Amino acid sequence: MKIFVKNGLIIDPDLGLEAVGNLYIADEKVACIQTAAGNFGVLPSWSKEGSIGEDVTVIDATDKWVVPGLIDLHVHFRDPGFEYKEDIFTGCAAAAKGGFTTVCCMPNTKPVIDNAEIVKYIDEKTKRANGVNVLSIGSITKDQKGERLADIREMSQTTTRSTGIMGKGICAISEDGRSVMNAGLMLQGILEGKANGLMVFSHTEDDSLAGTSIGEELIVARDIMLAKEAAYPIHLCHISTKGSLEIIRKAKDDGIRVTAETGPHYFVLDKSNVGDEGNKKMNPPLRTKEDVEEVKRALQDGTLDAIATDHAPHSSGEKDCGYRKALNGVVGLETSFAMSYTALVRGGILTPSELIDKMSCKPAEILGADRGSIAVNKAADIAIIDVDKEYEIKAEDFVSKGKNSPFLGMKVYGKILYTLVEGKIVYAAE
Known part of the structure; x- marks a missing residue:
């Protein structure tokens, strides 16, 4: 699966990276990180202008966090x-x-x-x-x-x-x-x-x-x-x-x-x-x-x-x-x-x-696990988050069988939009 995550704030403490950029994912791994300061890895051939085809999933992460x-x-x-x-x-x-x-x-x-x-x-x-x-x-x-x-x-x-x-x-x-x-x-x-x-x-x-x-x-x-x-x-x-x-x-x-x-x-x-x-x-x-x-x-x-x-x-x-x-x-x-x-x-x-x-x-x-980073060639385990989204915590919104949260009724910021495991989207917000 090929995924192009564009214009997100990419945060990776292991890389010392906190910059707006694009993320390219292929074959379950991070293929390239592209920022204004330069690229980590090599841009895949399908990333070139006008060449992103229907087999590539595009996620617009503008004003969102992209993190391990x-x-x-x-x-x-x-x-x-x-x-x-x-x-x-x-x-x-x-x-x-x-x-x-x-x-x-x-x-x-x-x-x-x-x-x-x-x-x-x-x-x-x-x-x-x-x-x-x-x-x-x-x-x-x-x-x-x-x-x-x-x-x-x-x-x-x-x-x-x-x-x-x-x-x-x-x-x-x-x-x-x-x-x-x-x-x-x-x-x-x-x-x-x-x-x-x-x-x-x-x-x-x-x-x-x-x-x-x-x-x-x-x-x-x-x-x-x-x-x-x-x-x-x-x-x-x-x-x-x-x-x-x-x-x-x-x-x-x-x-x-x-x-x-x-x-x-x-x-x-x-x-x-x-x-x-x-x-x-x-x-x-x-x-x-x-x-x-x-x-x-x-x-x-x-x-x-x-x-x-x-x-x-x-x-x-x-x-x-x-x-x-x-x-x-x-x-x-x-x-x-x-x-x-x-x-x-x-x-x-x-x-x-x-x-x-x-x-x-x-x-x-x-x-001691080979996770926790979105460096090139690492498994594409990624979360994309809208930190400006405010919402109220409600039990009826939980997918867990357990509804026993101590935070019910509290208003918070930070909505998970996508979760990817090894380059596969395992959660996408409605």
């Missing part, structure tokens, strides 16, 4: 076992509508993603979805019971879509949904990950102190110490407190290889916003206004490397029951870019390039 496809390090597609909440097909549809071309699925499914059979099941189902890259995250322990390690090597050596993107059958290991509370076993998990080239994505919460700031901060500190002992990097999920950020900042200053993510709800909302709304119950919970300001500062100074959604769909009955009874979790794939752009770029916290770095380039780097 977004990458989400942290989603729950609920498949297998909880397909009434979400499945691979609806999850991929939500991802594409949100501008995401690659997502990483956490293992707390039923059965748990702890063996090659479940990894293959997800991969086979992904082949029948819309084309979004779905990478499985394997469980650290068998059945997430925290008693013995899962067969991490077996999962790593399974041939999947992930293998073609990052050379391993799964993209990481995690116990997300809970922490591995036995520190010795967690260290074994980090070391087994190291042996197989897989990073641990740490669910940063002490189960006995669930929901408290100290519960998050204890596991952040512990897992950083374990990563230092193992001499191998670790990634920390859904960071939400000032104390955690102070620990991470100190660890980075000391040269410990640690990366960390947060989600839009932790830099947009605080606990004063909760009321009795089940849609504002998540794990970790919303924090104080001071924590929110510290999360924004940490995004700005690089303490936080990435923005992830922790997309966690639930049925209406599981959320429309008041805060106390509601299950933890909120959806985020279809709102993440708009919330982040509105709060961080329009809010003066990040530049456009810095935002794309945290939503695409840096996640790719953390994974």
Whole structure:
């Protein structure tokens, strides 16, 4: 498929590029980037004036952003076992509508993603979805019971879509949904990950102190110490407190290889916003206004490397029951870019390039995946976005089965117009 994207603001932090230009796509890859300063790559023969034929799809991106496809390090597609909440097909549809071309699925499914059979099941189902890259995250322990390690090597050596993107059958290991509370076993998990080239994505919460700031901060500190002992990097999920950020900042200053993510709800909302709304119950919970300001500062100074959604769909009955009874979790794939752009770029916290770095380039780097850039000869994973488009977030507009967004009724800027995966249009706004 040949695609000509014309007159867009092309933003690629990896290339140091932020310029109006044209993008030419052929054979699933970026063929050429053309700007006033010159060309990256060679203009294809069909690009010449008057030669663009009917076999070329033309997208007018005037006054729109053209960026590397977004990458989400942290989603729950609920498949297998909880397909009434979400499945691979609806999850991929939500991802594409949100501008995401690659997502990483956490293992707390039923059965748990702890063996090659479940990894293959997800991969086979992904082949029948819309084309979004779905990478499985394997469980650290068998059945997430925290008693013995899962067969991490077996999962790593399974041939999947992930293998073609990052050379391993799964993209990481995690116990997300809970922490591995036995520190010795967690260290074994980090070391087994190291042996197989897989990073641990740490669910940063002490189960006995669930929901408290100290519960998050204890596991952040512990897992950083374990990563230092193992001499191998670790990634920390859904960071939400000032104390955690102070620990991470100190660890980075000391040269410990640690990366960390947060989600839009932790830099947009605080606990004063909760009321009795089940849609504002998540794990970790919303924090104080001071924590929110510290999360924004940490995004700005690089303490936080990435923005992830922790997309966690639930049925209406599981959320429309008041805060106390509601299950933890909120959806985020279809709102993440708009919330982040509105709060961080329009809010003066990040530049456009810095935002794309945290939503695409840096996640790719953390994974070790050959994505997150629209350089010539790279896979044409691309999002085209109208950042001037204002709209209200409404549950009825979601394609995810989950409607449990904490942002319903909010007005935001940033509408995804097109999402391309390997040069194929997998989403086009109506």
